Amino acid sequence: MGRRTLITGGAGFIGSHVAQAFVAAGDQVTVLDNLSTGKREQVPREAEFHKLDITSADAARVVREGRFDVICHLAAQIDVRKSVADPAADAQLNIGGSLNLLEAVRASGNGTAPRTRFVFSSTGGAVYGDLVEPPTAESAAKDPQSPYGTAKLSVEYYMGYFARVHGLDTVALRYSNVYGPRQDPHGEAGVVAIFCDRLIDGTALTIFGDGKQTRDYVFAGDVARANVLASSATLPPVSALDSRAFNIGTSVETDVVQLAGALKKLSGASSAIQHAPARPGEQLRSAIANDKAGRMLGWRPGVALDDGLRLTYDWFKHRRTEART
C-alpha cells in the first residue's frame, strides 16, 4: 500500500502534474478542488476526487479524517491583478483557506504532533520583490509587492507557528514562473500560454516595454518532481522563516524578447512581434537561486527551456487540433 497523499488544487495546471507524479510514485492520491479554474478531466483517473472549497468545514473534515501522510497544498487564487482589485477576497481564500487546512492537520493529531507532511506551494516570483540582484536566495529580504505575495508569505509565517507550537511538519516550495502543458493564460507565468495561442492563430505577440524584463521559467513537470522529493526528504526542524523554504526555479534569467524569439522559431509561425507601452510597476528582473533545493531535496531542474517550450507549444497545438475535430 502506497502513502496516502492529498493534493489540493489537483485539477489545476500545476496540481494536475503534481497529482500525476504522486500516482506514478505509487501513492494513493486524493484530489480536493472546487473546480473554479481547474478541470475535472485533468485529475488523474486513479485519484479519488472531492469537489470542495478549501475554506469549507467539509474540506477540513476530509483533512482531519483522511489520515494523510502527505498534503500538497496548491489550491489558491493565483491572479496577482485580482488580488490587487480585491485584497480581502484574495486573503480569505489564500490565507483563510490555508489556515482552515492547517488547523485541520493540527486537530488530526489529537493533541500529539500530526504525522502528515504539509507541502505548501508558495511563490519565489512574488515574495522577494526587486531588492536584490538575481538569482535571489531564500534568505534574501522579503518585499512582496502585491496582496497575493503578501498572502503567500503570511501562510509561510503561519506554518512556522503551527510547526513550532503544534509540531506540524511543514515545507514551503517557492516556485518561479511555472510553464507547461495545461497552463492557463491568466496565471503568474501566463505569457508562455498567451504566446503559444497567438502563434497558433498567426496573430502578433505583444511585448510590453522594451522586453528586457527577465523571469525564471521552470517546467511544470520539474515542479511536480520537487513536490514528490519534498514529501519525503529528511529535513532539519523548523526554526526561522526560511529554514524549510526552498526555491524551485532554474536560477536563469530569460527576457521576454528571448522568450518570444525562441517560441516563434520553434513554431515556425509567421506572427509579428510588436511592442506596447511598459506596464507601470512591473518588476524588472527575477530569478531564484536553486542550490538549497539541490543540496537538501536533491532537486535540480531537468527540462531545458527550449525543450520545455517545445513540449508546451506542441500541447497547445494538439489541443487546438482536437477542438476542431
Ligand SMILES: NC(=O)c1ccc[n+]([C@@H]2O[C@H](COP(=O)([O-])OP(=O)(O)OC[C@H]3O[C@@H](n4cnc5c(N)ncnc54)[C@H](O)[C@@H]3O)[C@@H](O)[C@H]2O)c1
Ligand atoms: N503558475 C505559476 O507560475 C505559479 C508560481 C508560483 C506559485 N504558484 C502556486 O501554485 C499553485 C497552483 O497554481 P496554478 O498555476 O496551477 O493555478 P490553477 O488556477 O491552475 O490551480 C489552482 C487550482 O486550485 C483550485 N481552487 C481555487 N480556489 C479553490 C478553493 N477555494 N477551494 C478548492 N480549490 C480551489 C482551482 O480550481 C485550480 O484547480 C497556486 O498555489 C499558486 O499560487 C504558481
